[in-house]
Amino acid sequence: xxxxxxxxxxxxxxxxxxxxxxxxxxxxxxxxxxxxxxxxxxxxxxxxxxxxxxxxxxxxxxxxxxx
Numbered sequence: 001x002x003x004x005x006x007x008x009x010x011x012x013x014x015x016x017x018x019x020x021x022x023x024x025x026x027x028x029x030x031x032x033x034x035x036x037x038x039x040x041x042x043x044x045x046x047x048x049x050x051x052x053x054x055x056x057x058x059x060x061x062x063x064x065x066x067x
Contacts, residue, residue, distance in 0.1 A: 020057050027051035
């Protein structure tokens with residue numbers, strides 16, 4: 001009875017966070033902080049810019065995949 005040299009480990013079902021998902025989460029958090037905290041109103045604009053960058057990155061990925 002021989003054992004396999006390289007046994008494959010089962011793949012994890014935990015989602016892998018890519019940079020786009022992280023940008024989206026950061027954008028939403030900053031938008032919420034900007035709305036709820038009047039003293040940090042600039043966070044709203046930073047969150048909107050990061051959200052725009054995440055949307056552009058997503059669109060580029062979709063276009064690249066379909067091309």
